Amino acid sequence: MRIFLSIVLLAASLLAYPAHALIKKSNSGICHDESSQYFDKTKHFTPYQTLDDCLSSGGRLPKGYVPKAMSVYQPTAKHSVDSGYSRDKFGKGWADVDHDGQDTRQEILISQNTGNLVFNDKGRVTRGRWVSMYSGNVIVNASEVDIDHIVPLSWAWKHGADKWTQAERETFANDQRNLVAVEASLNRQKGDKGLDEWLPPTNQQQYKLRFERIAKIYNLRN
Known part of the structure; x- marks a missing residue:
């Protein structure tokens, strides 16, 4: 019984975060994409699908860091590329x-x-x-x-x-x-x-x- 409960708790902990997150917002509010040197080191985070979403939530980029490939972030309905809008325009x-x-x-x-x-x-x-x-x-x-x-x-x-x-x-x-x-x-x-x-x-x-x-x-x- 104890073994069964341990397996359940382990499974729950693994599901707490997605297996793969494009963007990680650290507890200090910094948004890391996969090209950030801190991406793999950030273990406690809030996941976001796009960097724009992370920044819109109040997050910020690491000081002096510029994302290498903004094109990998898929636009959402509220941030349509048709209008030319992106969060970094603001x-x-x-x-x-x-x-x-x-x-x-x-x-x-x-x-x-x-x-x-x-x-x-x-x-x-x-x-x-x-x-x-x-x-x-x-x-x-x-x-x-x-x-x-x-x-x-x-x-x-x-x-x-x-x-x-x-x-x-x-x-x-x-x-x-x-x-x-x-x-x-x-x-x-x-x-x-x-x-x-x-x-x-x-x-x-x-x-x-x-x-x-x-x-x-x-x-x-x-």
């Missing part, structure tokens, strides 16, 4: 705008926290208390929080941002007026949908007003 993940050592994801986790923050030894937030604007749910683990662009980057690209400079797009991607800490599931459900395609389960009027306000500030056409 910068390589979150930026440290004020150069204080905290990127935009960390800034949002700190500013929208409603409880006691816990940091790891690298100064990154690991726990706190965030109330999702989209559902009212309380989230306490930072790893379960997505920082969502109320006006999605891909939507912005299709409605005028494709004519902006790279610097203007990077400013938009890190504009805290357009960012909110929410649960990953609703962020994934939303994708790059506009107001006519998706609304959150709660606070729909507030969401509409913020979406419209950001679109107006940046002169994004409907």
